[in-house]
Amino acid sequence: MAGRLRAPTGRYGGRSAEERQAERRRRFLDAALQLFGDSPGYRSTTVAALSEAAGLSTRQFYEEFRTLEDVLADLHLKVNDWAEEAVLAAAADTEGLAIEDRATAIFRSYAGNVTADPRRIRITFVEIVGVSPRLEEQRLARRARWVDFICAEAQAAAERGEAAPRDYRVAATAFIGSVNGLIHDWSAGWVPATLDEVVDELVRQLLGILRPGGWSPTAP
Template sequence: MSKKPAPSKRRVYGGIDAEQRVQERRERLLETALELFATQGYQNTPIEQLCSEARVTTRYFYEAFPGREALLLALYERLIREAQAAVREVLQRPGLDLAARIPRAMRAFVESYVADRRRAQIGVLEVVGVSPAVEQRRREVIREFAQVLEGYADSLVAQGLLPQRDYHPVSLALVGGINELLAEWLMTGSPGSLQQLQETISDVMQALLLGGAVMAQQAKGRK
């Protein structure tokens, strides 16, 4: 009977295997990119500086990411996924009426995406104009946020709280407006407080959704 080949051993140094080391270096690069891209700009941050600040050699940088743009996209994806998850969790939470759900969703968004100004700086400004690939992803993200709001609006239609219509264009316009509010907040020399920003975004959403609810009630009254 032939012997089974012995399982390959994972190389371990200092109690940490090679795969863990790769992940740790990747995390350090992401954290360094968050700081440098946000404070001095993506275009002004060379790979050599990223590696120096993250204590990673260029060899290991390219082991983790194909290039600087790939690092930016990976960071962007992380920020977006976390913000979307925070908003979706509130919008899907049972037991909240429409009036309470909107400001809580906006509070969750601000806390996830804006409370750390670096995150908003990258998600709103630093990804603009980098390359066609990054721009395509940025446009996809806007549509994804719009789909989250569209799904919520459709659920309100099913409950009779909003009139029946296609809410995709409206949701897209709403996300675009929020994006511009964030850009203005980031680029203003003396921005208002996070609470003011949150309240403004919440007001915009309520103008759409609560206004739609009034339209639905008026339509019922005319029948």
């Protein structure tokens, strides 16, 4: 139809339209990690400021996103994906090990990933909170994935005789809250400990949940 704009489909500079779009989106998310995760923070960032930090125009921003909240939503998912990938890799590498060794490796991978960049911690535990009902739903949904992971690990440990057999849903939910709080407080400098000491404490807490007083592991 005459007068209707269509998205470019050919190659330009050796890259397809899809590749150029992915590059623009990556640049916006990289800029958002800096501005949302450091200074001035999500609530004080404007579309113009984000576009300038990305080296792109506001027109290009609105070609990729509707609002800054959309950017924060994507960034929150990406940060969680990075942590989840690290945890799943550690879980795969420790298949068959005792629960103590497996939990230590998993938590060390998680803690190392999220604390490697303080901006990721701020995105996950600070900037995402209370923004909107939509983002609260997303935040709790991603948290539920971590609860599911702990429940699955606990159930597998119980089947191996390394943990008491019971429904771990409530305990896992409480434990994830403890993990998030401790990691955030440690990163903020409020916990006088090394990261290894933080991981060791999380493992002790988890083992205390899996092995209540009066219960002992059974032979496989």
